[in-house]
Amino acid sequence: MQKLMLLLLTVFPLSILAAEPVAVWAYQPSPPFASGQNPGLSEALVQLLNEHPTNQDRYDFQLTQLPRKRLDARLEDKEPGILLWATPEFFPERLTAGASWTRPLLCDIQDFVSHNDKPVDYDGPKSLHGLRLGGVLGHLYRALEGDIDKGLIQREDVHNDLQNLNKLLNQRIDVALMPRSSRLFFSLTEVPDAPLHVSPRPLYVFDRHVLMTASLPAETTQFVHQLIADLPHSARWQTLLRRYGLQEMSAPCPNY
Structure with missing residues (x-):
């Protein structure tokens, strides 16, 4: 058994074995956020979170695509998780009480x-x-x-x-x-x-944010806040926006 553990630690560093799984939810079923055969922007953002230099295998962000009713049930049950592309006005207060919202990611x-x-x-x-x-x-x-x-x-x-x-x-x-x-x-x-x-x-017009539920550990919430705040300066994020045709959708939203 000890030899097996040593072999595992050699093949898989401790930081990878110890990566903390974090549930990530998205409920937009259509492009550009979800796509049938090719990765959508939701998958691309989760990959960016996992591969960001500041993560260093500390967190393993795991995306699940949910219909709105199932998402609402998870929010109502106060499950720990992260919701992508959320707009405060589109969710009742009872579902988001105590939640933390990042700066806007996109203006739609x-x-x-x-x-x-x-x-x-x-x-x-x-x-x-x-x-x-x-x-x-x-x-x-x-x-x-x-x-x-x-x-x-x-x-x-x-x-x-x-x-x-x-x-x-x-x-x-x-x-x-x-x-x-x-x-x-x-x-x-x-x-x-x-x-x-x-x-x-x-x-x-509506801003799209990332929501962190109140039950998410404070350290995880702070990490996501900082990473999202830094995204406008990320060359990889700007490349993603161009790939999906969204480079003109920088937040916050304009006034009409």
Whole structure:
């Protein structure tokens, strides 16, 4: 047994054997944060955390992709973990009480996107009356819900942003609501020359942070805070942003 332990310590240094596992959660199922066959930005960020020079195998960050309901259950149970790309306004206080939020990682924008042949500029809900609006199942668009419920805006839902983008290009809807992060990514990968018009006025803007639950050890929380604070100066992080088309999405968000 002693010989076996010595062999293990020779092959695997003590720092690796002792790496502390840390749960990392993400609930965005679509690009650029998640991707079907290629690593998404969530996986790339977790790899950066694990390989950062200041980590030195102290922590083993382990990513799990969760649907929103399962994520909410983990937050409600006060499980120790880290949540990527979170926005405080999108979570009730009861789920995030005592949590720690990093500085913003990205500024995202909920854009109105239309076809160049029939451009739509948003100027309040009335500017969408009589139009077919592409949305995503389960998403709530508070400023528009009243007019949607009255039938003044015809909302058509799909499962993801790429489906809406294809419907828009085929002019099967008049305008789509889409996070800028998705649109910029698809402009690199799916529709680089798409004839799209983006309304100067969006529906809303929102910062994406990293959340650390209150039950996470204080040392881990402090480590993540410092690493995220240093990311704007990281050449590797800037390379990732360019890879996913997000280099113009630096935080904090602009005012509209």
